[in-house]
Each structure stands twice: as C-alpha cells, then as structure tokens.
Amino acid sequence: MSLHLSLGATTTTRTLLVLLQLMLGAYLLISSSACAKPIQAPDIRKCQKAIATSPNATVDNTTMTLDCCLPWHDIPRRNFSWDDYPVTHAKVRRAAHKADEEYIAKLNRAYELMKALPDDDPRSFAVQANIHCAFCDGSYKQLDTNITLHVHFSWFFMPWHRLYLYFHERILASLLGDPSFALVYWNWDNQILSNDTDHIGNNMPRYFTVKDTPIFDAKRDRDHAPASELLRINVVSDAAITDTPEEIAEENLNILYQSLVTANTADMFMGGAYRQGTDLSNSSVTDAPLGGSLELNVHSGIHYWTGDPNRKLRSDMGVFTTAARDPIFYAHHANVDRLWDVWTTLPGGCRKDPTDEDYLEAEFLFYDENQNLVKVKAKEAMDLSKMGVSYEAATEGDELWRNFEPKAAAGNEGNQVEYAKGKMGIKEISTAVDNNAKAIALGSNFTALVKLPAKISTTAGDQSSLSANDEQLDEVLVIQGVDLSRDDYVNLKVFVNMPTADSNTPIYTAEYVGSATIVPSPEAGKRLFTNVKMELGDNLKRLGLQDEDMVVITIVVDAISGSPVSIRGMKIQYQSTMCSTSSST
Numbered sequence: 001m002s003l004h005l006s007l008g009a010t011t012t013t014r015t016l017l018v019l020l021q022l023m024l025g026a027y028l029l030i031s032s033s034a035c036a037k038p039i040q041a042p043d044i045r046k047c048q049k050a051i052a053t054s055p056n057a058t059v060d061n062t063t064m065t066l067d068c069c070l071p072w073h074d075i076p077r078r079n080f081s082w083d084d085y086p087v088t089h090a091k092v093r094r095a096a097h098k099a100d101e102e103y104i105a106k107l108n109r110a111y112e113l114m115k116a117l118p119d120d121d122p123r124s125f126a127v128q129a130n131i132h133c134a135f136c137d138g139s140y141k142q143l144d145t146n147i148t149l150h151v152h153f154s155w156f157f158m159p160w161h162r163l164y165l166y167f168h169e170r171i172l173a174s175l176l177g178d179p180s181f182a183l184v185y186w187n188w189d190n191q192i193l194s195n196d197t198d199h200i201g202n203n204m205p206r207y208f209t210v211k212d213t214p215i216f217d218a219k220r221d222r223d224h225a226p227a228s229e230l231l232r233i234n235v236v237s238d239a240a241i242t243d244t245p246e247e248i249a250e251e252n253l254n255i256l257y258q259s260l261v262t263a264n265t266a267d268m269f270m271g272g273a274y275r276q277g278t279d280l281s282n283s284s285v286t287d288a289p290l291g292g293s294l295e296l297n298v299h300s301g302i303h304y305w306t307g308d309p310n311r312k313l314r315s316d317m318g319v320f321t322t323a324a325r326d327p328i329f330y331a332h333h334a335n336v337d338r339l340w341d342v343w344t345t346l347p348g349g350c351r352k353d354p355t356d357e358d359y360l361e362a363e364f365l366f367y368d369e370n371q372n373l374v375k376v377k378a379k380e381a382m383d384l385s386k387m388g389v390s391y392e393a394a395t396e397g398d399e400l401w402r403n404f405e406p407k408a409a410a411g412n413e414g415n416q417v418e419y420a421k422g423k424m425g426i427k428e429i430s431t432a433v434d435n436n437a438k439a440i441a442l443g444s445n446f447t448a449l450v451k452l453p454a455k456i457s458t459t460a461g462d463q464s465s466l467s468a469n470d471e472q473l474d475e476v477l478v479i480q481g482v483d484l485s486r487d488d489y490v491n492l493k494v495f496v497n498m499p500t501a502d503s504n505t506p507i508y509t510a511e512y513v514g515s516a517t518i519v520p521s522p523e524a525g526k527r528l529f530t531n532v533k534m535e536l537g538d539n540l541k542r543l544g545l546q547d548e549d550m551v552v553i554t555i556v557v558d559a560i561s562g563s564p565v566s567i568r569g570m571k572i573q574y575q576s577t578m579c580s581t582s583s584s585t
C-alpha cells in the first residue's frame with residue numbers, strides 16, 4: 001500500500017495534522033496486520049465447560065455451568081466447497097408477520113423433528129444451540145493458544161451468524177424433506193403501526209407465543225407476548241418508562257438510522273478486526289476490537305427485550321450462552337442478516353466486506369445436514385445468492401428508517417459547550433490516549449468536552465491514495481478502552497451537545513449519536529475490553545456544529561445489575577468513507 005498524498009494549495013497546519021493522523025492510522029494498521037494471522041478452526045477435541053454467573057436475578061440464581069462442547073467422535077470432516085452444496089431450490093426468507101398457516105405448521109414441524117433427534121446428533125436442536133454457546137462463552141481456544149475464541153464484538157459477527165443460519169436452515173429443510181424450506185425473518189425494524197397487531201413487524205410474532213408448540217420457549221419476557229407491547233430496541237432497565245407507540249417507533253427509527261444509514265463503512269457497521277491472538281478481555285487500548293453498529297446498537301436490544309427478566313441473565317435470549325435455545329433466535333438473526341444485505345445497497349460510503357485476508361480467510365466450524373463437520377471460511381458468507389438465499393423485500397418498513405430525519409431536541413438550544421464548562425464545570429478530555437492511560441469511571445452518567453479536529457480542506461485525489469476531500473471524510477467518535485463486566489447487560493447511550501442527558505432522555509433526536517449494548521456472555525468472570533466507534537458527522541451536520549472546535553459528549557450508562565464501567569478516553573477522528581483499492585481500513 002502506498003501512502004501517496006496530494007496536498008492542495010489551501011493546506012493548513014491542522015490539515016497536515018489530520019493527514020498525519022490518517023497516515024499513522026494506516027501505518028498502525030499495516031504493522032499490526034503484518035504479523036497477525038487469520039483465525040483458524042479450533043481443535044474441536046479440546047473443549048471446556050462454559051460457566052455463567054449472574055450478579056442479580058430473582059429466579060434460578062446460582063452459577064450456571066453449561067456443557068456446550070460439540071460432538072466430534074466418528075464425525076466425518078470436510079472443507080467447504082460450493083460444489084458440495086449446489087443450489088437446487090431457491091430459499092426465500094419471508095417476513096414473520098406475513099407467514100400463513102401452512103408455513104407456520106411447517107416451521108413447527110421442522111423444529112419438532114430437530115428437537116426429536118438425540119442430543120449427540122450434530123443436527124439436533126441441542127447441538128445447534130450449543131454451537132452458539134460454544135463460540136461465545138469460552139468453550140474453545142484459538143488454535144495453539146490459550147486465548148478464547150469468540151464470534152461477537154468484531155467483524156466476524158455477521159459472516160459467522162450468516163453461515164450458522166445457512167447450515168441450520170439446510171438441516172431443517174432436509175429433516176422436512178423440503179429443499180425450498182426457508183427461515184422467516186422477524187421484521188422488528190418495521191415500525192408501521194396498526195391496530196391489527198397480528199400483522200405488524202415490530203412485536204413478537206403471534207405463533208411463536210403459542211404454548212407447547214415446538215417454536216415456543218417459556219423463558220421469555222411474558223409481558224412481551226404479541227399485541228401487549230411494541231418491541232423497543234433501546235434498552236431501558238427501568239420498567240416504569242412508558243412511552244406512546246409513536247415514541248417507541250421514533251426511537252427505534254433513529255437507532256436504525258444511526259446504525260444502518262450513517263454508519264457507512266465496514267469498520268463502523270460490521271465491527272473491527274479480530275485475528276489470531278486477539279483477546280477480547282485483554283487487549284490494549286489501541287488495538288481493542290470493536291463491535292459494529294448493527295450488532296451493538298440494534299441486535300443486542302432485541303435479545304434484551306425477548307429474554308426473561310426474572311431469570312439469570314435474562315435467559316434464554318438475553319444471554320449468548322442460552323440465546324439459541326429459543327427458536328425465535330433464528331428468526332431474529334435472519335432479520336439481522338437481511339439488514340446486513342440491505343445495508344450494502346444503501347447509498348454513500350464503502351458498504352462492503354473488509355478485504356483484509358485475516359477477515360476473508362478466517363475459518364469456522366459447522367455441521368451440515370449430512371452430519372459432516374464442515375470447515376468454512378468467512379469469505380463464503382459474502383454472497384447470499386451462492387447460498388440460494390434471498391429475502392422477500394420489506395421496502396415500506398425499510399423506507400421509514402432509511403429516510404428518518406432526526407431533529408434537534410426542543411429546548412436544547414444555546415451554546416452547550418459554554419454551558420457545560422461554566423455551569424457544570426465539565427473539563428476537556430485528553431485525546432492522546434495510550435495503553436498507560438488511567439481508567440475513568442463512568443458512573444451512571446459521564447460528560448466531557450472533546451476536541452473536534454479541523455476537517456481536511458484539500459480536494460482531488462485518486463482512490464488508491466489517502467488524499468481525500470470533504471465528502472470522503474467523516475467524523476467518528478471513538479470511546480477508547482471501554483472496560484466492562486461480561487456478566488451484566490451494559491448499555492451506553494451517547495449524546496452530543498446535550499450535557500443534561502440522562503437515562504430518561506428520548507433518543508429520537510439529532511443529539512443522539514448511538515448506543516452500545518453488550519449482551520452478557522459470561523466466561524468465568526472475564527471482562528470485555530473494547531473500543532466503541534460511532535459515526536458523528538451526520539449529527540454534527542444536523543445540529544450545525546461542523547465548524548466548532550469542541551463538542552460536549554455525554555455517555556449515559558445503564559448497567560442492569562449495576563456493575564461499574566470505565567473508559568480510557570474519547571476522541572473524534574476522521575475516517576475515510578471511500579473504498580480503498582489497496583487495503584482495507
């Protein structure tokens with residue numbers, strides 16, 4: 001990769017600083033990837049039990065030890081090849097709320113057959129659920145290391161779950177003897193309100209709530225059976241917060257807008273790099289991987305909303321350990337997968353998979369419908385059509401969040417930087433964070449002034465260089481070294497120039513930058529150490545703040561069981577939104 005920079009005549013010192021920052025970023029990227037390697041399939045014979053403890057639950061309140069180890073004895077192994085999995089029938093995944101009785105019967109029959117298989121059959125529901133548990137709770141180590149292999153909180157979140165659904169759906173289809181059988185997607189992003197609550201996207205599909213059917217799960221929030229409540233993507237721990245359906249819909253739309261529309265690079269949307277040697281609980285400030293906005297801002301809230309609040313860690317759906325024991329998990333993830341697909345078609349930015357070899361060549365393990373253990377690479381997840389899978393369009397619902405226009409909050413006018421400084425005594429946060437930086441406890445609310453570097457003002461430049469004009473650079477907020485317990489639901493909501501924001505502040509305004517919600521994935525007391533990145537440029541534009549030197553950033557913390565959260569620092573940086581032809585960033 002060549003760092004060819006073309007500087008215009010208007011170059012200023014601050015412009016140079018921005019360029020230096022971009023060069024340094026590119027250098028660090030190259031140097032850190034040069035010695036790393038893609039994740040290899042783990043040694044499936046070496047497995048340990050998953051241990052989950054809950055800090056605060058009223059039912060079932062002991063340490064949960066789960067054996068999620070996967071079967072391998074006498075199981076044939078193969079490397080994935082498309083030749084072995086030709087597309088013979090199109091699989092069209094439809095919106096769950098539009099399913100007819102015939103499909104519902106079929107879906108139930110498929111899970112009935114899967115649940116009837118013996119627990120050591122790799123196609124059984126027990127093993128299917130354990131595949132998810134095994135790769136999120138410490139059952140397996142990265143090959144030849146002592147580091148846990150984990151498929152959330154990084155760029156593997158999307159390809160891993162897509163391949164997981166692919167094989168899961170093939171098994172269901174083969175058990176039914178119907179090669180065209182496809183999963184449904186739970187269309188919770190669809191905010192079209194109607195009195196016909198049996199047929200709206202954003203509640204729990206009615207047929208999943210019928211007791212004693214194969215797709216029912218008793219370990220859910222009982223208040224969230226259909227029609228009683230709209231799904232709230234925003235995680236609120238205070239059950240007393242009641243909003244009108246319109247307010248819930250507006251909040252959902254802004255979350256979706258901030259997560260899918262303004263997050264316009266793979267880094268922000270899909271998540272950061274995870275390679276051989278990446279340790280989620282022991283990374284440094286500068287290399288901590290991050291989860292993308294679809295995972296942390298959108299997907300996690302549905303897990304929280306669905307799980308049983310009276311059970312340890314809100315199982316089943318509320319904790320990665322048990323989430324896939326609820327058949328609705330697969331409908332939830334089909335929608336996550338659909339939204340990934342929709343995201344690639346939205347205008348602007350670079351909406352493609354990373355081109356880094358450590359992404360493309362990473363290996364995962366799944367079982368197919370013929371009970372083979374299949375080693376498959378992340379790159380095979382890039383093209384749904386190769387899988388014969390497509391999603392029935394949900395255009396009307398999608399358009400609501402695509403075209404959402406968050407407005408500045410009423411009553412939040414005036415100079416918020418001056419107000420925060422003068423009235424609240426808020427200080428500027430150091431943006432030069434390194435691995436020795438001291439932890440900053442967030443409490444339930446943390447506000448700081450953050451410097452806004454000047455935007456580069458040069459124009460021109462070809463795609464292979466780092467030169468860029470205004471259109472190609474976007475302000476991104478990085479919350480560095482977020483350190484939190486993996487035993488607890490933690491929700492961080494971020495606001496710009498709203499220093500008085502708290503957990504009751506509505507999130508449908510332009511001041512709302514995004515959220516990061518961590519679904520618990522306990523692993524014997526291990527912590528999660530991560531950087532959280534959020535697109536900020538769109539907020540600044542809508543609030544007219546692009547030319548400021550400084551903004552106020554407020555992080556509202558909701559840790560359901562109250563475990564403390566700290567960060568090391570915050571900074572605003574520029575990120576190129578162009579697709580680089582020479583290297584992925």
Ligand code: C2O
Pocket residue numbers: 132152161299303320323333
């Ligand atoms: Cu692997 Cu929704 O989680």
